[in-house]
Amino acid sequence: xxxxxxxxxxxxxxxxxxxxxxxxxxxxxxxxxxxxxxxxxxxxxxxxxxxxxxxxxxxxxxxxxxxxxxxxxxxxxxxxxxxxxxxxxxxxxxxxxxxxxxxxxxxxxxxxxxxxxxxxxxxxxxxxxxxxxxxxxxxxxxxxxxxxxxxxxxxxxxxxxxxxxxxxxxxxxxxxxxxxxxxxxxxxxxxxxxxxxxxxxxxxxxxxxxxxxxxxxxxxxxxxxxxxxxxxxxxxxxxxxxxxxxxxxxxxxxxxxxxxxxxxxxxxxxxxxxxxxxxxxxxxxxxxxxxxxxxxxxxxxxxxxxxxxxxxxxxxxxxxxxxxxxxxxxxxxxxxxxxxxxxxxxxxxxxxxxxxxxxxxxxxxxxxxxxxxxxxxxxxxxxxxxxxxxxxxxxxxxxxxxxxxxxxxxxxxxxxxxxxxxxxxxxxxxxxxxxxxxxxxxxxxxxxxxxxxxxxxxxxxxxxxxxxxxxxxxxxxxxxxxxxxxxxxxxxxxxxxxxxxxxxxxxxxxxxxxxxxxxxxxxxxxxxxxxxxxxxxxxxxxxxxxxxxxxxxxxxxxxxxxxxxxxxxxxxxxxxxxxxxxxxxxxxxxxxxxxxxxxxxxxxxxxxxxxxxxxxxxxxxxxxxxxxxxxxxxxxxxxxxxxxxxxxxxxxxxxxxxxxxxxxxxxxxxxxxxxxxxxxxxxxxxxxxxxxxxxxxxx
Amino acid sequence: xxxxxxxxxxxxxxxxxxxxxxxxxxxxxxxxxxxxxxxxxxxxxxx
Numbered sequence: 239x240x241x242x243x244x245x246x247x248x249x250x251x252x253x254x255x256x257x258x259x260x261x262x263x264x265x266x267x268x269x270x271x272x273x274x275x276x277x278x279x280x281x282x283x284x285x286x287x288x289x290x291x292x293x294x295x296x297x298x299x300x301x302x303x304x305x306x307x308x309x310x311x312x313x314x315x316x317x318x319x320x321x322x323x324x325x326x327x328x329x330x331x332x333x334x335x336x337x338x339x340x341x342x343x344x345x346x347x348x349x350x351x352x353x354x355x356x357x358x359x360x361x362x363x364x365x366x367x368x369x370x371x372x373x374x375x376x377x378x379x380x381x382x383x384x385x386x387x388x389x390x391x392x393x394x395x396x397x398x399x400x401x402x403x404x405x406x407x408x409x410x411x412x413x414x415x416x417x418x419x420x421x422x423x424x425x426x427x428x429x430x431x432x433x434x435x436x437x438x439x440x441x442x443x444x445x446x447x448x449x450x451x452x453x454x455x456x457x458x459x460x461x462x463x464x465x466x467x468x469x470x471x472x473x474x475x476x477x478x479x480x481x482x483x484x485x486x487x488x489x490x491x492x493x494x495x496x497x498x499x500x501x502x503x504x505x506x507x508x509x510x511x512x513x514x515x516x517x518x519x520x521x522x523x524x525x526x527x528x529x530x531x532x533x534x535x536x537x538x539x540x541x542x543x544x545x546x547x548x549x550x551x552x553x554x555x556x557x558x559x560x561x562x563x564x565x566x567x568x569x570x571x572x573x574x575x576x577x578x579x580x581x582x583x584x585x586x587x588x589x590x591x592x593x594x595x596x597x598x599x600x601x602x603x604x605x606x607x608x609x610x611x612x613x614x615x616x617x618x619x620x621x622x623x624x625x626x627x628x629x630x631x632x633x634x635x636x637x638x639x640x641x642x643x644x645x646x647x648x649x650x651x652x653x654x655x656x657x658x659x660x661x662x663x664x665x666x667x668x669x670x671x672x673x674x675x676x677x678x679x680x681x682x683x684x685x686x687x688x689x690x691x692x693x694x695x696x697x698x699x700x701x702x703x704x705x706x707x708x709x710x711x712x713x714x715x716x717x718x719x720x721x722x723x724x725x726x727x728x729x730x731x732x733x734x735x736x737x738x739x740x741x742x743x744x745x746x747x748x749x750x751x752x753x754x755x756x757x758x759x760x761x762x763x764x765x766x767x768x769x770x771x772x773x774x775x776x777x778x779x780x781x782x783x784x785x786x787x788x789x790x791x792x793x794x795x796x797x798x799x800x801x802x803x804x805x806x807x808x809x810x811x812x813x814x815x816x817x818x819x820x821x822x823x824x825x826x827x828x829x830x831x832x833x834x835x836x837x838x839x840x841x842x843x844x845x846x847x848x849x850x851x852x853x854x855x856x857x858x859x860x861x862x863x864x865x866x867x868x869x870x871x872x873x874x875x876x877x878x879x880x881x882x883x884x885x886x887x888x889x890x891x892x893x894x895x896x897x898x899x900x901x902x903x904x905x906x907x908x909x910x911x912x913x914x915x916x917x918x919x920x921x922x923x924x925x926x927x928x929x930x931x932x933x934x935x936x937x
Numbered sequence: 938x939x940x941x942x943x944x945x946x947x948x949x950x951x952x953x954x955x956x957x958x959x960x961x962x963x964x965x966x967x968x969x970x971x972x973x974x975x976x977x978x979x980x981x982x983x984x
Contacts, residue, residue, distance in 0.1 A: 580943075581943075583942075583943030583944065583947075584943045584944045584946075584947035584948075585942075585943035585944075585946045585947045585950075586943060587947070588947045588950060588951075777954045777957065777958055780950060780951055780954045781951065781954055781955060781958070783951075784947075784951040
């Protein structure tokens, strides 16, 4: 009787649990999404999934199956937190996850040597398994012929060819899942006899000292003692010493045993493939090779990146303008309607001066945000994002960031929170910390409304070309990236101790973007953006309106009312600190609001001028900003001040969600507080230099 | 419309909003997901 059958006999009520494992970027999450109907993020570069995700699906007979999508890994010898998740789930060491009853191992059919290495480790665990050969279209394009029947016979498990992005092979996969639980365990590939014997001895010693359970497989201690930094990965402190001692003993007995074991595995995989794979003597030049000869060229690669980014921002400004005007008109219509329907009073003011400018001021940027995510989605889905990392890698290496920092860093152009979570793929604690510290400097989508507003104030009128606006926007993204690299370089030499780690970055093949993925990505982001506008930003708009309207003095006009309000007083209080940056006290109110979330700045400025303007002045925010003057008659929103403001937002840490996630990932307040201090300090200094320097040279 | 009625209604909206923020902040202390990007509250094992 197979182990799975025994398990089902013990717990007949439990749904079978399948884990989806495999190398990074082989399509695990795509298959998981197709099977479960969930919308787990997928992209064409390695390291997108950093935690396990769970879902359910039904096999052909209507039986419910629980699925666990695991992060991609190259080996069960975990070296980073995301790899430890895979090891611990497959070994049944996670308290929050049942041990899987079976494993769906996904392999990239166009890169079998490397993909089957981890497969040998997974199959040896003794769980019923099935092998999915994904991306068969890419293998076929390379004229590879895989004998699926023979491979299945040699491994002793079902093998399913698939093209997950096109939905091909899903029915066959479900049929194979039904059969997998009743199949015998996979063939175990040979382990050199002396290593096998030594491992058996080690296992027995560790069982005697209660370091591993009695029913632990031979390989379980292997993965624990091969762990280069075990205290980081949830292994009890009392066991760590014994594991390190066992590892040292094994090293003494059999020097380089790990390398020999790896070589034996690769040899076994090579022998297997010799039997089942037919391929041309020389690989044909593929479309990926041709594109990479330009896009990864030392000179043209950089030029292409610059042009692509410039085009991105140009389209953001030109294409999004029409829909933005419609949204603006819609909110103006809402405000006018409320004023027509309600008599004067506080509730009407709350709606027309607080809620509508606060929420509408942010929602108006939805078209630009959608355009940004459309392009990010395209870059991720085609595989170009990994090329961006390659182009930047030289600089990243020089400043002390390794190849694996690219996913966290480039994810942060959308939002820093998933970016910081993606640092779990980084093995070296030092590299991970530095990446966490500098990741929020990548200009996230929440900065986009602020940049757009400031650029519009800087280049007024329809005369300013979208090219000029795109150029300024591109410069802000460049300054943020350069700032991150400079701080990484500084931290690498000062703050963080410890060894860095190397990583070979694997280039995914280019793929035609699945428009469904891109559309889904945009839809998800729009949903998140609008939900946030309808909850956090709406709430903050209400509170900020109250803070700008009270306490009220009889006889005050609207401008004096704002000045005497709680928010006005706070703005006046911080004015001496921000005046050298070119900001007045009203901008100070906006800055205070923006420390909750950056985009709140735009809404807050809308409320400031709505409250101050009262019923008489209902000009749009941009017009009000242009008319705003210092007491001596100078304009507040000069081009230099707008630039200073953008520079402040490039560097400042103004996101409570990011602070919370940094606290969680670094296990304490030390690093998030440091991050707030250094980023806000840098923002002030950079802004000061820009504003005062600009004034000195006559701007 | 009665202006007093509007003042009371506006005050109620502001107070309810403030209470919701406090409750939300307390709940977040336990959870820790991201409202801005929709990231889940997946936690690492102690490391």
